[in-house]
Amino acid sequence: MREPRSRALLALLSSARLLLAGFCFIVIEIATHDGTCSPKFNVLFLVSDDMRPQLNAYLGEDFPSSTHPRMHTPHLDGLASRSLLLKRAYVQQAVCSPSRTSLLTGRRPDTTRVYDLQHYFRSVGGNFTTIPQYFKSHGYVTAGMGKIFHPGRASNFNDPISWTEPYYSEDNHHWVEEQKNSWFAVNDEETKKFPLPDQLTAQHAIETLTRLAPKAKTGEQPIFVAVGYHKPHLPFVFPSSFLDFYPREDVQLPKNPFAPAYLPEDVWSDFSELRKYKDVADKYGYGAINTTLPNDVVINLRRAYYSAISYTDSLVGKVLQTLDDLELSNNTIVSFWGDHGWQIGEHGEWCKHTNFEIATHAPMMVHVPGLTNTGIVTEHLTEFVDLFPTLAEAAGLPKIPLCPENSANIATCTEGISMVPLMKSNQDIDWKTAAFSQYPKMLIDGDIMMGYSMRTYQYRYTEWLPFDMPAYKPFDDVPVYVVELYDHAVDPDENVNVADFGSYAAVRKILHEKLSQGWRGALPKSG
Numbered sequence: 001m002r003e004p005r006s007r008a009l010l011a012l013l014s015s016a017r018l019l020l021a022g023f024c025f026i027v028i029e030i031a032t033h034d035g036t037c038s039p040k041f042n043v044l045f046l047v048s049d050d051m052r053p054q055l056n057a058y059l060g061e062d063f064p065s066s067t068h069p070r071m072h073t074p075h076l077d078g079l080a081s082r083s084l085l086l087k088r089a090y091v092q093q094a095v096c097s098p099s100r101t102s103l104l105t106g107r108r109p110d111t112t113r114v115y116d117l118q119h120y121f122r123s124v125g126g127n128f129t130t131i132p133q134y135f136k137s138h139g140y141v142t143a144g145m146g147k148i149f150h151p152g153r154a155s156n157f158n159d160p161i162s163w164t165e166p167y168y169s170e171d172n173h174h175w176v177e178e179q180k181n182s183w184f185a186v187n188d189e190e191t192k193k194f195p196l197p198d199q200l201t202a203q204h205a206i207e208t209l210t211r212l213a214p215k216a217k218t219g220e221q222p223i224f225v226a227v228g229y230h231k232p233h234l235p236f237v238f239p240s241s242f243l244d245f246y247p248r249e250d251v252q253l254p255k256n257p258f259a260p261a262y263l264p265e266d267v268w269s270d271f272s273e274l275r276k277y278k279d280v281a282d283k284y285g286y287g288a289i290n291t292t293l294p295n296d297v298v299i300n301l302r303r304a305y306y307s308a309i310s311y312t313d314s315l316v317g318k319v320l321q322t323l324d325d326l327e328l329s330n331n332t333i334v335s336f337w338g339d340h341g342w343q344i345g346e347h348g349e350w351c352k353h354t355n356f357e358i359a360t361h362a363p364m365m366v367h368v369p370g371l372t373n374t375g376i377v378t379e380h381l382t383e384f385v386d387l388f389p390t391l392a393e394a395a396g397l398p399k400i401p402l403c404p405e406n407s408a409n410i411a412t413c414t415e416g417i418s419m420v421p422l423m424k425s426n427q428d429i430d431w432k433t434a435a436f437s438q439y440p441k442m443l444i445d446g447d448i449m450m451g452y453s454m455r456t457y458q459y460r461y462t463e464w465l466p467f468d469m470p471a472y473k474p475f476d477d478v479p480v481y482v483v484e485l486y487d488h489a490v491d492p493d494e495n496v497n498v499a500d501f502g503s504y505a506a507v508r509k510i511l512h513e514k515l516s517q518g519w520r521g522a523l524p525k526s527g
Helices: 007-016 076-081 096-105 131-137 186-195 197-218 238-243 293-324 384-394 420-424 502-517
Strands: 043-048 084-090 141-146 183-186 223-229 236-239 331-339 364-367 375-382 435-442 448-455 460-466 482-486
Touching: 043 131, 043 293, 076 293, 076 331, 076 364, 084 435, 096 131, 096 384, 131 141, 131 223, 131 384, 131 420, 141 197, 183 186, 183 238, 183 293, 183 482, 197 223, 223 293, 236 238, 236 293, 238 293, 293 331, 331 384, 375 384, 375 420, 384 420, 420 460, 448 482, 448 502, 460 502, 482 502
Parallel strands: 043 223, 043 331, 084 375, 141 223, 183 236
Antiparallel strands: 084 364, 331 364, 435 448, 448 460, 460 482
């Protein structure tokens, strides 16, 4: 690729905002700061499993808990400082495969028809284009490693069509015994001989970036490298040195270890995922509503969760440092997200599997060189389905169209919107007015109800409806099983369900109508 011969020519190209195909690709009206014209942006796609926004970058009203130690997350905080930091990003379902499928296809669970850890979207929903597949179709080398899609049959073993390179899955055989408990701090020296799975993934990412860097740097061959870390997913297995950041005396119990007042028992989650580990099992009950684990167990689990987050942060840092060392940072978009929130004793709940704020609210940030370098923080409501169209636009690829009502036979479309406008004009922008999540629940008689949850700027409103799983839709003309309403202006921890309070009758009616309109009704009017 020939470089501009003078600064004057570069200024002319930049001011004219020209896209010169085959010679120079200027995306989003920017050029790299080293005075050269940039080819297609590369993409580093970073993912963490079960990480709620427990990062210093989220401190304030968007932090997931009011009782916490100071978090040690320097690398993710650093990335946030040069990214569009999405303070209010919401997943479409708080469990791994549905959430990842939704984000990676840009479509919601009722379109992907993935609500569990077994079904594969191409089999039950449609042959939808994924984010890496889209970049692959536009000439990118796409390399995936660790946990990007949910592994196994839920993704036909990591969705092979999405990748140009063989998918990398780490060896985990050495640490089988340690993973039978809910948490385990391993000896740091032993990890040098037997690296933990996420350490292997980080090393593979470094080797992959190093191998692909020469052509990626010049623009001869753009790359999309997806790196998925398993932690802080259960079991919390991490090098013991990370416990040093969280002295036991600094770790506190949650302020609300009880179910919200007036919460119907039918919607309770019994956190069976945690109870399968031998150190918890059913020693402390069976996860019934308003039962709690002993205080020392809660403290230890919270401390281990924080340590697993800092461990993940350190691995993110190694890969980001490699990007700098290879001189790829100036032409590489970097995104980071956790696949959903997580409960560590709040409401007496554990894991995800709910529609509470703390389960559906997750971290997300997007760095675009030249556009977000000084950091942009937004409180606008965003959703995980928004990432697909955002990355496409930021990379200068063709715009992803909005899906019609029935998109089962349409390969490439989205049920989200690009967040690039938030990078350009964050404050007085016409934006979506609500974010939508959902979660299915099986009742004692075997019937399924679906909890459709909507987050506005002040409220979380949820209706639990009888759901016809074979038809993938709620029953028509049936009464709502359960309604939840939480007013975040006075109750940010969602401790009181005010759905049946007379003083909220008018609010409930308005929110019911808004939820009935669905996500399309919440889109920006200008869009």
